[in-house]
Amino acid sequence: MVDTSVVLSGLTLDNPVIPASGTFGFGYEFAELYDLDCLGSIALKGTTAAPRFGNPLPRIAECPAGLLNAVGLQNPGTDAVIAEELPKLARVFHKPAVANISGFSVGEYAETAAKFDAQPQIGLLEINVSCPNVHCGGMAFGLLPDSAAAVTRAVKAVTKKPVYLKLSPNAAAIADVARACEDAGADGVCLINTLLGMRLDLKTRAPLLANVTGGLSGPAVFPVAVRMVWEVYEAVKIPIIGMGGVQSAENVLELMLAGASAVEVGAANLVDPWACKKIVDTLPETMKTYHIDSLKSITGGAHHG
Numbered sequence: 088m089v090d091t092s093v094v095l096s097g098l099t100l101d102n103p104v105i106p107a108s109g110t111f112g113f114g115y116e117f118a119e120l121y122d123l124d125c126l127g128s129i130a131l132k133g134t135t136a137a138p139r140f141g142n143p144l145p146r147i148a149e150c151p152a153g154l155l156n157a158v159g160l161q162n163p164g165t166d167a168v169i170a171e172e173l174p175k176l177a178r179v180f181h182k183p184a185v186a187n188i189s190g191f192s193v194g195e196y197a198e199t200a201a202k203f204d205a206q207p208q209i210g211l212l213e214i215n216v217s218c219p220n221v222h223c224g225g226m227a228f229g230l231l232p233d234s235a236a237a238v239t240r241a242v243k244a245v246t247k248k249p250v251y252l253k254l255s256p257n258a259a260a261i262a263d264v265a266r267a268c269e270d271a272g273a274d275g276v277c278l279i280n281t282l283l284g285m286r287l288d289l290k291t292r293a294p295l296l297a298n299v300t301g302g303l304s305g306p307a308v309f310p311v312a313v314r315m316v317w318e319v320y321e322a323v324k325i326p327i328i329g330m331g332g333v334q335s336a337e338n339v340l341e342l343m344l345a346g347a348s349a350v351e352v353g354a355a356n357l358v359d360p361w362a363c364k365k366i367v368d369t370l371p372e373t374m375k376t377y378h379i380d381s382l383k384s385i386t387g388g389a390h391h392g
Contacts (some may be wrong), residue, residue: 089374090381091387093127093349095326096249096274098183098210100127100349103339103382104367107211107330108133108187108253108355109158111363113172118179121364129176130185130351131168133215134203136195138164148295153305153332154354155284157298160189165199173208177385183210187253190238193228197241204246214242214326217255217280229280232267239271249274251328254319256308257283261315262322275326277351278319279312304354308334313345320346320387336366336373343382344389 106114108130117123139163148155160312162168168327176184186203196214203209216229216238228234235252242250252268254261256279265276281302286295293299312331319327329347332354333339339350355362379385 089371089379090383091370093373093386095211095251095328095349098249101182102127102367103343103347103349103369104363104370105130105185105328105349105351106363108185108354109156110353110356113176114177114184115172115175117360120360123180124182125367126182126363127349127367128179128182128185128210129180130187130213131172131176133160133187133189134162134165134168135160135189135191136165136199138162138167143297145295145297146301148301150286150297150303150307152307153303154357155286155296155301155303156281157216157296157301159298165202166277169202173206177208179205184208185211185213187213188242189213189215190228193237193241196228197245200242200250201245204248209248211249211251212242212246213251213253213277214238215253215280217253217257220271223227225241229253229264230258232263234273235264236267239273251275251277251326253277253280255280256311256315256331262318264320265314265319269323269325272323275328275348276319276323277330278329279308279315279331282308282311291314304332306334306354308332308373309334309338313341315376316345316347317343317389320390333366336370339370340373340377340379340385343385344387346387346390348380348386355356 142159284303309332326348329342330351
């Protein structure tokens with residue numbers, strides 16, 4: 088019998104598999120397909136203080152080994168998520184969820200975080216300072232250590248639950264940003280969010296996305312995620328949730344060996360809605376294949392030979 092459980096800042100998960108924000112809605116939609124309680128947790132769709140329609144269409148473009156998206160944080164706003172979406176999720180998912188929070192000012196991050204912190208259903212706050220698809224806020228806060236630290240301090244001042252900063256691979260030195268978040272009180276970090284990219288239509292000679300640029304996700308970014316998780320593990324002592332192109336149980340183990348304590352699965356959900364369940368189901372046998380008895384024992388294992 089293998090032990091698939093992991094721990095994030097005192098929060099024990101049955102397994103490390105978490106559907107990533109923005110690829111799983113508010114979770115309950117997938118309950119028609121399978122029992123969501125098989126998951127370690129669920130990262131809710133990114134939420135802002137006020138409702139957002141998102142960016143104009145088209146805002147999705149395919150590319151080899153990946154996907155470009157410029158959705159732009161479409162969501163009904165914090166109050167509506169708490170009043171309407173969380174009760175729907177509670178009926179089909181009976182574990183603590185991860186609230187993904189975005190903002191357009193430091194104060195807005197803090198305001199939204201405080202509201203989610205008060206919800207018993209939420210076990211962890213994922214503070215998104217890395218969205219590349221909004222024209223103010225989002226990624227702007229995560230590119231430099233000082234601005235990421237400012238958001239961290241503001242959120243920590245109004246919350247009691249674990250606070251994890253979701254970092255941008257577009258930062259010049261992601262390890263420096265992670266270290267600044269740790270110094271400012273972050274309980275953990277999540278990485279990586281999408282890489283900034285774009286595609287052109289040869290017929291119209293114009294960008295495929297109305298937003299011009301978008302975030303690249305999918306298997307193409309997995310080696311970047313492994314490298315950045317490795318670098319950040321070397322730089323900080325707080326837990327890491329790894330993500331970026333995860334498609335299989337083998338990918339989960341690889342990110343954990345690089346330094347992750349848990350793993351989020353993003354674009355794979357858009358290709359196969361059963362992706363997370365398949366990873367959870369195959370994880371025990373994959374662990375046996377690689378002679379792993381407990382997942383908690385392998386975090387950062389590649390750093391030690």
